[in-house]
Amino acid sequence: MKTFLSLFLGMSVLLLGSAAAQADARLLASNCFQCHGTDGRDNRFEDLAGKSARDIYDEMKEMQREPSRSNIMYPHANGYTDRELRAIADYFASLRKP
Amino acid sequence: MKMNRRAFIGSLATGAAVSIHAGGADAAARRVIIVGGGMGGAALAKYLRLWSNKSIDVTLVEPNATYVSNIMSNLVITGQFQRASLNFDYASLVKKYGVKVVVGRVTGISDLVGGVREVTVSRGGATSILRAEKVALSPGISFSPVARFGSGDVVPILHAWVAGPQTELLKKQLAAMPAGGRFVLTIPKAPFRCPPGPYERACLVADFLKREKPGSKVLVLDENPGIVAEAENFGRAFSQTYRGVIEYRPGTKVVGVSNNNKTLRYKSVTATESDPYLSVSAAVMNVIPPNRANAIAQSAGLTDLSGFAPVDVRTFESTIAGKRGIHVLGDASSNTGLPKAGHVGNQGAKICAAAIINKFDGMAVEKSPVANSACFSPITNTKASWLTAVYHYDVDQKKMVVKAMSNGELVPADPVEAAQPTAENFAQMKIWYKVLMSDTFA
Numbered sequence: 001m002k003t004f005l006s007l008f009l010g011m012s013v014l015l016l017g018s019a020a021a022q023a024d025a026r027l028l029a030s031n032c033f034q035c036h037g038t039d040g041r042d043n044r045f046e047d048l049a050g051k052s053a054r055d056i057y058d059e060m061k062e063m064q065r066e067p068s069r070s071n072i073m074y075p076h077a078n079g080y081t082d083r084e085l086r087a088i089a090d091y092f093a094s095l096r097k098p
Numbered sequence: 099m100k101m102n103r104r105a106f107i108g109s110l111a112t113g114a115a116v117s118i119h120a121g122g123a124d125a126a127a128r129r130v131i132i133v134g135g136g137m138g139g140a141a142l143a144k145y146l147r148l149w150s151n152k153s154i155d156v157t158l159v160e161p162n163a164t165y166v167s168n169i170m171s172n173l174v175i176t177g178q179f180q181r182a183s184l185n186f187d188y189a190s191l192v193k194k195y196g197v198k199v200v201v202g203r204v205t206g207i208s209d210l211v212g213g214v215r216e217v218t219v220s221r222g223g224a225t226s227i228l229r230a231e232k233v234a235l236s237p238g239i240s241f242s243p244v245a246r247f248g249s250g251d252v253v254p255i256l257h258a259w260v261a262g263p264q265t266e267l268l269k270k271q272l273a274a275m276p277a278g279g280r281f282v283l284t285i286p287k288a289p290f291r292c293p294p295g296p297y298e299r300a301c302l303v304a305d306f307l308k309r310e311k312p313g314s315k316v317l318v319l320d321e322n323p324g325i326v327a328e329a330e331n332f333g334r335a336f337s338q339t340y341r342g343v344i345e346y347r348p349g350t351k352v353v354g355v356s357n358n359n360k361t362l363r364y365k366s367v368t369a370t371e372s373d374p375y376l377s378v379s380a381a382v383m384n385v386i387p388p389n390r391a392n393a394i395a396q397s398a399g400l401t402d403l404s405g406f407a408p409v410d411v412r413t414f415e416s417t418i419a420g421k422r423g424i425h426v427l428g429d430a431s432s433n434t435g436l437p438k439a440g441h442v443g444n445q446g447a448k449i450c451a452a453a454i455i456n457k458f459d460g461m462a463v464e465k466s467p468v469a470n471s472a473c474f475s476p477i478t479n480t481k482a483s484w485l486t487a488v489y490h491y492d493v494d495q496k497k498m499v500v501k502a503m504s505n506g507e508l509v510p511a512d513p514v515e516a517a518q519p520t521a522e523n524f525a526q527m528k529i530w531y532k533v534l535m536s537d538t539f540a
Binding site: 033049 | 490534
């Protein structure tokens with residue numbers, strides 16, 4: 001019973017933790033909404049909802065390596081850490097395609 | 099202790115009860131009143147509803163039924179964009195998100211009594227009281243008074259820095275300017291709404307005059323020591339693109355404007371009281387007075403000596419003694435480290451929305467928020483520049499600081515501007531405006 005209880009409590013903490021982490025990721029990813037639409041559902045620049053996390057992350061990393069100031073996304077991408085880019089990519093990947 | 103089945107069910111039930119409460123069964127205890135329906139207020143209303151699964155009751159109080167965008171308003175002044183392209187209503191916030199919109203003016207905000215604040219709203223001569231557990235103000239800016247001189251009736255200062263009737267008035271005066279005339283634009287000491295905005299206006303007016311009113315000049319009197327934002331692109335525009343049209347004088351301050359808005363007195367910022375002033379007359383006198391938070395933030399006691407409302411940027415809660423629990427966002431807020439701009443105001447609203455939801459849910463607020471800034475500025479009628487930065491919360495400075503990756507590490511950095519104005523940037527600017535306004539109002 002003790003094992004079961006601690007397992008249950010552990011799971012609750014994990015669930016609560018992941019809900020908080022998901023809310024944090026959503027707030028972080030909301031930085032993309034002004035140009036990519038609420039929840040990344042506007043395709044006038046590019047929609048992001050439902051895209052693969054790998055593709056979003058790789059594209060951002062590629063833009064980070066681009067020193068040119070010919071496109072606003074190159075320096076913009078460079079403002080996020082690796083951990084932040086992964087959280088943003090995972091958030092959009094978790095959404096249904098528009 | 100031996101855990102029996104009943105005790106275990108009991109703890110589950112308690113957990114369930116807590117989550118039902120947090121989920122919004124008791125909606126009466128989760129009310130927010132938002133004062134001001136601009137970029138900050140509208141985005142806050144939308145995201146409070148969206149991110150709480152509509153469990154928070156949100157009332158937006160705004161004096162005007164239609165919001166007039168400041169973004170893109172310089173292109174309306176030159177006649178290139180339609181005035182109607184600046185209009186945004188609250189229909190989507192009401193229909194899609196269930197925000198309650200009250201068209202009225204807030205005249206008072208009470209202290210917290212029993213966990214509830216009373217907000218006094220005046221509409222059409224009638225006064226009503228709204229009640230909520232939380233109040234957030236996004237009231238925008240107002241202006242410091244400008245000294246006037248001369249005889250005759252006092253014509254109001256023409257700033258066109260709050261879009262609306264003044265935008266149309268400036269457009270009319272510009273259109274009526276004689277060829278060879280002078281347009282004077284004055285820029286107040288920072289901080290002011292939209293750091294690139296005045297320089298953008300100088301460029302667009304010069305571009306218009308070059309084409310439509312040959313021989314005309316633009317005199318820019320800037321109280322700052324130099325161009326505040328996008329110094330490279332605007333500097334190049336002033337010295338090359340508009341050479342002979344724009345004359346830029348940094349480090350000069352307005353000391354008086356004639357009652358009829360035709361003559362202006364100014365001095366070097368280093369001049370003393372007894373030093374003589376210089377005088378200039380103009381066909382169009384566009385004076386942007388020093389900005390401060392809108393009157394309601396002043397009368398609610400939320401501002402400090404700067405004229406703006408200091409807040410903790412992690413929640414946008416006031417840091418004024420006795421005002422904790424009132425949130426102030428958008429251009430009226432200060433000590434955030436963020437520029438006063440619509441795109442950033444939208445992101446600040448999302449940070450504020452998440453913080454309010456977490457507080458209602460009894461959860462910790464995000465300790466290290468991130469806010470992006472991105473904006474496009476037209477330099478001519480076909481070419482635009484842009485400026486971008488990503489702000490990260492800095493625990494030592496207790497505000498947002500621009501940071502960027504360098505050798506795999508996040509380090510303090512400067513905002514980055516476009517290499518040069520291009521037609522492609524101009525096309526992207528129009529998309530940016532549409533999507534940004536959708537994310538805020540739709």
